[in-house]
Amino acid sequence: MTIQLLGQGRYALEAKTSAVPFSPPPGDQSSDGPDDAAPQRVRLSSLPLIAIVLGVLLTAGSAVAMMRAGGDVGPKAPPDKVFQAFVEDPAPPTPPTTTVPVESVPAAAPRTTPTPPPPERAKEPLVKVGEIRIPKIGLVHPIYEGVSLTVVDHGPGHWPGSAMPGQLGNTVFAGHRVTHSHPFRKFDELAPGDEVTFKTADGEFIYKVTGTEIVGARDTWIVTPTPDATMTLFACHPPGSAKQRIVIRGTYLGVSSALR
Numbered sequence: 001m002t003i004q005l006l007g008q009g010r011y012a013l014e015a016k017t018s019a020v021p022f023s024p025p026p027g028d029q030s031s032d033g034p035d036d037a038a039p040q041r042v043r044l045s046s047l048p049l050i051a052i053v054l055g056v057l058l059t060a061g062s063a064v065a066m067m068r069a070g071g072d073v074g075p076k077a078p079p080d081k082v083f084q085a086f087v088e089d090p091a092p093p094t095p096p097t098t099t100v101p102v103e104s105v106p107a108a109a110p111r112t113t114p115t116p117p118p119p120e121r122a123k124e125p126l127v128k129v130g131e132i133r134i135p136k137i138g139l140v141h142p143i144y145e146g147v148s149l150t151v152v153d154h155g156p157g158h159w160p161g162s163a164m165p166g167q168l169g170n171t172v173f174a175g176h177r178v179t180h181s182h183p184f185r186k187f188d189e190l191a192p193g194d195e196v197t198f199k200t201a202d203g204e205f206i207y208k209v210t211g212t213e214i215v216g217a218r219d220t221w222i223v224t225p226t227p228d229a230t231m232t233l234f235a236c237h238p239p240g241s242a243k244q245r246i247v248i249r250g251t252y253l254g255v256s257s258a259l260r
Contacts, residue, residue: 124148211249
């Protein structure tokens, strides 16, 4: 059996009887005798055959397109649940971190405690340890080690054993208000927020005034060490009298901006 293309989308099915004789239907035999008929050519309708050919071509084309696109021919497998959860669940947020500038962290103070106050006129060497600046009252003055009058007569003195400026602990200084260079004369003008700067061999350190208080002349508890970096300045009160003490308290801010 052979399919021949006749043109214009028409096909013909040719049956040859070279091997098997063709028998006409009953009542349609000729008188010339059987088996003398020429091979018959049977034509089929072209529309069903074209539909079959197009269906085959479309099915094959769809399969090729899916394979090129990476798709699977057939039902799609369910996604991996573990992978899907990994993709859909966002990573937990990273907690913010807070970085403290190095210059704002005071150095650790040595494990010492303030010494008892010395005799007023104890003979002590005059050792300069730096400078104090209080812009609010226009003060710029050298500072020394010691709180006896022998030292304080030259300028504000650092209480031995208390923290040095810039260290953890309570840094304590004493000074005059009316005698000698009277560096603390205008102490009563200071208010919370005013700055006090100490310049030493280790750097320049800024403190902020937090308050003022009046205590008795023998209230040496004002020099008690503190866990944080703090400042205590004191002088006689009222001016010209030694009956009381005016005390300026402050907290550490950091290294002077001039050194940052």
